[in-house]
Amino acid sequence: MRQLHQKTYEAADAGALHHKGRNADEWLVAIDLDGTTIDEGGQASPAVRAELRRIGQAGHHLLIATGRSQATTLTVLEHIEVRPEYLVCSNGAVILQRNADAAGGYRRLRTMGFDASAVLEAVRVHLPNAHIAVEDELGSYRYTHPFPPATTEAKEAQSIVPFEALLKGNTLRVVVAEPGCDVSEFRMTVERMNLTGVTCSFGWTAWIDIAAEGITKAAAAEEVRAVLGFCHDRVLAVGDGFNDIELLEWAGAHGRGVAMGHAPRALLTVATETTGTLKEDGLAQVLASL
Structure with missing residues (x-):
């Protein structure tokens, strides 16, 4: 960003x-x-x-x-x-x-990596119920909620932190998921966020990975x-x-x-x-x- x-x-x-x-x-x-x-x-x-x-x-x-x-x-x-x-x-x-x-x-x-603070703030506003994971440049993760272990790391290794702790340091990617949310509704919400200067990759479910531009x-x-x-x-x-x-x-x-x-x-x-x-x-x- x-x-x-x-x-x-x-x-x-x-x-x-x-x-x-x-x-x-x-x-x-x-x-x-x-x-x-x-x-x-x-x-x-x-x-x-x-x-x-x-x-x-x-x-x-x-x-x-x-x-x-x-x-x-x-x-x-x-x-x-x-x-x-x-x-x-x-x-x-x-x-x-x-x-x-x-x-x-x-x-x-x-x-x-990139400074993801603006992206994270936008996610908090537009998707207040979302589960968020941040991967830092050393490969460590911080989470607002537990994530499926096959996607990031084993559940027992996941560090659950307050939202504010996600804003620290540079980020390799931000992972945003909203379990139970309609996929089409989730996509439309993300599009309304009008994120710029980043690369967004949607998943099969209400899931998106956000990385630095061009990544x-x-x-x-x-x-x-x-x-x-x-x-x-x-x-x-x-x-x-x-x-x-x-x-x-x-x-x-x-x-x-x-x-x-x-x-x-x-x-x-x-x-x-x-x-x-x-x-x-x-x-x-x-x-x-x-």
Whole structure:
């Protein structure tokens, strides 16, 4: 909103970030997690897990691009049994790189935060019953109410604080949810707030993620693509939600932007391809084409 704060690649990272030549047959495969790779219970099908292993063995480069926090993303990786070199978390506000010496096996390579105080005040006025979570630049959360543990962090780790405590420091993202609220009514209320200078990503329910302006999965994935040296026509992205719109537009501009069969019309419209639904192992179908 008022000021954008950026942490960029440090000089010490230069060796890890040099431009790499790629084999012409390799693809950068960017995949969403929830609704694309895993179901509501956090499970990936045997077919999906098998294809994820196969594309790695075939020399393709997997990139996880998710709205999940770092902590909840890492728990999914344990289940699907993949360890990509790079992860995009919090809808693009965080890029992680695999590092054996770091906690959880990944270190924060880049974060992008902003002053969210004006956004939070607007939410308090227009959505007084909303549940709010704020993720800071270190990956810690503060909450006004408990949140589903799969989205941010385990319930026992959630710190419930007064609204005023949310205003302290810089923010990676603000998560706003209103349980029981009609989705259409929630969206109209958010639109009436007329938020500027930020990026808003709606969920399937009365839920919205708010990040710094320009922060999307696509923007972060483009950073990773440039570092790895992939051509734009060797990029494949697969997603199923509103927060995947920019990602599929980015991939589909020269490569392949694939929407899951159960995706909303807004995503199907920008996709270059459509695959099966989650229950139909749509992701496995796409990966099998590589």
